[in-house]
Amino acid sequence: MNTDSKLEQLSRRNFFKKTAQYSVGAIAAASVLSPVTMRADDPAIMEEKEWGTTLGDPVTKNKYGMPSVYEHNNTRRITKLLSSGNWQASIAMCPIHEQEGIITPNGLFFSRSHGGTAQIDPNEHRLMIHGLVEKPIVLTMDELKRYPSVTRIHFIECPANGGPEWRGPQFNSIQFAKGMMSCAQWTGVYVKTILEDLGLKPEALWMLAEGADNSHMGRTIPVDKVLDDAMIVWAQNGEALRPEQGYPIRILLPGWEGNLCVKWLNRLEFSAEPFYAKEETSKYTGLLPSGKAIQHFYPLEVNSIITSPCPEKPWTDLKKGDLVEIRGLAWSGQGTITGVDISFDGGKNFVEASLTGLVLPKSWTNFSYMYRYEGKPLLLQSRSRDDSGNVQPTIDQETAVVGVEHVYHRNSICTWEVTAKGEVNNVHIRS
Amino acid sequence: MNTDSKLEQLSRRNFFKKTAQYSVGAIAAASVLSPVTMRADDPAIMEEKEWGTTLGDPVTKNKYGMPSVYEHNNTRRITKLLSSGNWQASIAMCPIHEQEGIITPNGLFFSRSHGGTAQIDPNEHRLMIHGLVEKPIVLTMDELKRYPSVTRIHFIECPANGGPEWRGPQFNSIQFAKGMMSCAQWTGVYVKTILEDLGLKPEALWMLAEGADNSHMGRTIPVDKVLDDAMIVWAQNGEALRPEQGYPIRILLPGWEGNLCVKWLNRLEFSAEPFYAKEETSKYTGLLPSGKAIQHFYPLEVNSIITSPCPEKPWTDLKKGDLVEIRGLAWSGQGTITGVDISFDGGKNFVEASLTGLVLPKSWTNFSYMYRYEGKPLLLQSRSRDDSGNVQPTIDQETAVVGVEHVYHRNSICTWEVTAKGEVNNVHIRS
Numbered sequence: 001m002n003t004d005s006k007l008e009q010l011s012r013r014n015f016f017k018k019t020a021q022y023s024v025g026a027i028a029a030a031s032v033l034s035p036v037t038m039r040a041d042d043p044a045i046m047e048e049k050e051w052g053t054t055l056g057d058p059v060t061k062n063k064y065g066m067p068s069v070y071e072h073n074n075t076r077r078i079t080k081l082l083s084s085g086n087w088q089a090s091i092a093m094c095p096i097h098e099q100e101g102i103i104t105p106n107g108l109f110f111s112r113s114h115g116g117t118a119q120i121d122p123n124e125h126r127l128m129i130h131g132l133v134e135k136p137i138v139l140t141m142d143e144l145k146r147y148p149s150v151t152r153i154h155f156i157e158c159p160a161n162g163g164p165e166w167r168g169p170q171f172n173s174i175q176f177a178k179g180m181m182s183c184a185q186w187t188g189v190y191v192k193t194i195l196e197d198l199g200l201k202p203e204a205l206w207m208l209a210e211g212a213d214n215s216h217m218g219r220t221i222p223v224d225k226v227l228d229d230a231m232i233v234w235a236q237n238g239e240a241l242r243p244e245q246g247y248p249i250r251i252l253l254p255g256w257e258g259n260l261c262v263k264w265l266n267r268l269e270f271s272a273e274p275f276y277a278k279e280e281t282s283k284y285t286g287l288l289p290s291g292k293a294i295q296h297f298y299p300l301e302v303n304s305i306i307t308s309p310c311p312e313k314p315w316t317d318l319k320k321g322d323l324v325e326i327r328g329l330a331w332s333g334q335g336t337i338t339g340v341d342i343s344f345d346g347g348k349n350f351v352e353a354s355l356t357g358l359v360l361p362k363s364w365t366n367f368s369y370m371y372r373y374e375g376k377p378l379l380l381q382s383r384s385r386d387d388s389g390n391v392q393p394t395i396d397q398e399t400a401v402v403g404v405e406h407v408y409h410r411n412s413i414c415t416w417e418v419t420a421k422g423e424v425n426n427v428h429i430r431s
Numbered sequence: 432m433n434t435d436s437k438l439e440q441l442s443r444r445n446f447f448k449k450t451a452q453y454s455v456g457a458i459a460a461a462s463v464l465s466p467v468t469m470r471a472d473d474p475a476i477m478e479e480k481e482w483g484t485t486l487g488d489p490v491t492k493n494k495y496g497m498p499s500v501y502e503h504n505n506t507r508r509i510t511k512l513l514s515s516g517n518w519q520a521s522i523a524m525c526p527i528h529e530q531e532g533i534i535t536p537n538g539l540f541f542s543r544s545h546g547g548t549a550q551i552d553p554n555e556h557r558l559m560i561h562g563l564v565e566k567p568i569v570l571t572m573d574e575l576k577r578y579p580s581v582t583r584i585h586f587i588e589c590p591a592n593g594g595p596e597w598r599g600p601q602f603n604s605i606q607f608a609k610g611m612m613s614c615a616q617w618t619g620v621y622v623k624t625i626l627e628d629l630g631l632k633p634e635a636l637w638m639l640a641e642g643a644d645n646s647h648m649g650r651t652i653p654v655d656k657v658l659d660d661a662m663i664v665w666a667q668n669g670e671a672l673r674p675e676q677g678y679p680i681r682i683l684l685p686g687w688e689g690n691l692c693v694k695w696l697n698r699l700e701f702s703a704e705p706f707y708a709k710e711e712t713s714k715y716t717g718l719l720p721s722g723k724a725i726q727h728f729y730p731l732e733v734n735s736i737i738t739s740p741c742p743e744k745p746w747t748d749l750k751k752g753d754l755v756e757i758r759g760l761a762w763s764g765q766g767t768i769t770g771v772d773i774s775f776d777g778g779k780n781f782v783e784a785s786l787t788g789l790v791l792p793k794s795w796t797n798f799s800y801m802y803r804y805e806g807k808p809l810l811l812q813s814r815s816r817d818d819s820g821n822v823q824p825t826i827d828q829e830t831a832v833v834g835v836e837h838v839y840h841r842n843s844i845c846t847w848e849v850t851a852k853g854e855v856n857n858v859h860i861r862s
Contacts, residue, residue, distance in 0.1 A: 027623075027658075029565040029630025042569035045557045051695070052643055056547025058518030059675070063506035064498065064538040068678045070553055071671050075494035087489030100618035100666035101582035105537055107495040108670060116487025122501055126476045134460040138473035142748065146755050148801055151532035151788035187531035192458075199460025212483050227458075235531035237668065239539060240502045243488070247499045264482070317573065324577050357582035358789075370579055 074098045088116035093179030097312040102364040104182035111244035115215030122248040131269035134199030147189040157181035159257040159408040166404045169426045174310040183364040188233030204270040209251045212266035218277030255333030255362035256298045289403035300333030301411035304384035315422035318373045326369040332386035337365040346379030378418040505529045519547035524610030528743040533795040535613035542675035546646030553679040562700035565630030578620040588612035590688040590839040597835045600857045605741040614795040619664030635701040643697035649708030686764030686793035687729045720834035731764030732842035735815035746853035749804045757800040763817035768796040777810030809849040
């Protein structure tokens with residue numbers, strides 16, 4: 001048993017020896033990164049603040065904590081344009097311009113429902129797994145959670161994200177133009193793990209996932225995806241799923257359309273044929289220029305968006321010569337992001353951005369590019385690629401394939417027009 | 432530009448061809464994992480529920496979402512035993528028995544303060560960096576955020592975690608015995624990045640970090656750690672820091688004592704000597720059996736705890752023969768977890784658990800062991816090790832080195848007594 005490390009730390013002499021040994025020493029001032037004209041005389045640093053002289057809130061104030069009151073503007077948002085006549089069949093968009101890293105806090109995760117948010121008592125909830133399995137079963141939540149668990153970070157994106165904009169910009173806002181997505185750490189059990197118990201009959205090629213809410217959302221999933229990485233998840237970012245995300249359980253299909261990830265899950269049925277449930281015929285099909293509509297297109301394409309700057313986070317406070325970080329999100333339902341390029345001239349020339357932080361499959365990935373602000377007009381774009389060989393297309397390339405009536409799976413390159421004053425606008429670039 | 436993948440997905444014929452090609456086919460029922468006696472006749476699955484027949488809550492209900500009302504018991508908790516006479520100088524413990532994965536939701540992150548939670552207006556807040564730097568500076572929050580950002584997952588642990596239990600068990604509860612820690616995704620800027628701008632004088636060996644709250648918590652940090660991985664963080668799990676975590680900024684010293692990670696940060700001063708601030712002399716020193724007290728011991732040791740079962744999550748509902756997952760958390764401030772062993776007999780014999788999910792340096796790491804419940808009494812332990820060669824010690828090994836007056840840095844192996852009925856108790860095993 002090695003406790004040397006503890007002993008060594010406890011010896012102050014050794015600690016200082018180590019400090020001296022590894023000390024990096026002096027760093028010459030380079031000032032290459034300086035974001036602003038240096039100033040050490042800001043009078044605000046000398047002001048006495050109330051929070052510096054009076055006791056703050058007791059730790060008993062919030063058994064479950066909340067954001068600072070100064071963050072009141074960082075919320076999900078809604079628009080009638082994306083509602084089907086009532087706020088139960090609607091969507092609340094994630095403020096991705098405020099997103100840092102790749103974990104969306106649960107309170108801000110985008111929320112889409114077809115019959116409102118069900119408030120389910122987990123003790124009364126059951127999951128039935130039946131159809132072409134050898135042993136059908138009905139599980140309580142406690143029983144489900146005894147299976148070996150798995151935790152993964154994955155994005156969920158509504159396939160209609162950006163869908164209102166096939167013909168042109170609708171929203172001068174990143175939250176409304178691209179906020180039908182979020183990313184979280186999910187904990188649950190692989191469906192394949194449960195199927196090792198129940199047995200799957202050879203003729204089973206499809207699985208229906210159905211919700212317990214009043215819309216009884218049903219979607220059919222190919223059994224190959226089920227046996228690859230489909231999970232039944234009960235936790236999101238370390239705690240129970242939120243009601244808006246399907247409490248107590250939803251199915252998660254990493255990288256595939258968000259609406260397939262049925263919430264308030266209470267039934268899985270295996271079959272030889274697709275079910276063609278209500279939402280697979282009235283919605284979530286793709287109208288092609290030929291007039292035909294396609295079904296069964298599930299994995300989301302390689303995609304990216306610059307989150308800073310954006311219409312909600314302009315560069316109007318920057319001075320010429322300021323260095324600033326261009327930040328954004330890239331993701332692909334078909335693998336892992338391998339790179340992101342940035343263009344300042346609407347796609348004529350590109351430079352490579354850095355991928356920062358964790359780079360995980362079917363997850364948001366952060367990219368970064370340090371830029372010296374010049375006060376010139378720009379047409380700012382990001383273009384991502386993944387390890388399946390996909391590259392994010394231009395609008396022209398995308399519409400050449402699927403037309404403009406498609407609604408779903410829009411992944412063409414987005415453009416922010418940055419004006420000479422640093423304002424940022426959502427524009428479409430056509431060649 | 433490769434858009435083949437999109438074209439291929441859009442071709443229904445190709446999709447089905449691919450499905451047939453990769454289909455895994457039948458799975459024989461193995462029933463080795465079955466957590467319970469199989470039943471498919473649970474009448475609860477047939478019951479009509481109100482949430483299945485009536486519209487749920489509109490998406491407009493919560494602009495910032497909250498947990499399900501059925502999760503009301505998953506909260507931070509406090510005890511007078513760990514309060515210094517008022518709830519401002521106190522600690523609220525994290526419900527780690529409910530923890531899933533490695534991200535603690537911000538509402539449940541443990542909270543320790545010395546003068547209450549300051550509610551700071553970020554527009555009025557400043558960060559001064561001065562002392563032995565070539566160019567002192569005062570930064571606004573906007574200016575700070577223009578530096579290149581970095582996002583990392585790290586735990587923060589109060590060095591007093593488990594400290595009340597040096598002489599024996601105090602709490603029959605994992606939340607109170609071990610809940611002074613949490614883990615999150617942090618976004619901010621490395622201090623070394625800013626120092627590349629400001630320049631660091633060769634005689635600078637220490638850095639004071641001081642808070643803007645009324646306690647003006649100050650801690651001295653060796654410059655080697657500062658230049659290694661110290662971060663000034665403004666975001667936690669994708670949104671702004673919570674007030675309890677130091678909104679708008681705190682310093683993060685990955686793997687080092689939580690109290691060094693000064694919250695409501697507004698001053699960094701570089702110097703040739705340690706500052707011996709109030710909380711470095713009255714507190715956060717270690718009393719040895721010799722009567723001497725040691726200072727300057729910062730990195731937290733390799734550690735682990737079984738979170739399921741635990742006193743709050745007993746096995747009283749299990750039947751003999753049920754398979755159940757033993758889950759837990761391992762962490763080290765000195766590197767990356769390389770393995771965790773499980774003992775059922777109080778440390779006489781060990782078997783190796785699996786590390787699951789992401790295994791990252793100075794982060795919580797999940798471990799798992801599938802166990803067939805026998806209804807026998809157990810003395811359940813976990814013992815972790817890290818890539819610096821450290822192994823978690825027994826109580827006897829630890830007290831032989833530092834005695835029982837130490838309060839801080841307790842990392843000896845914990846034991847859960849599992850009774851024949853499946854109840855779980857916090858006990859201490861001495862050889």
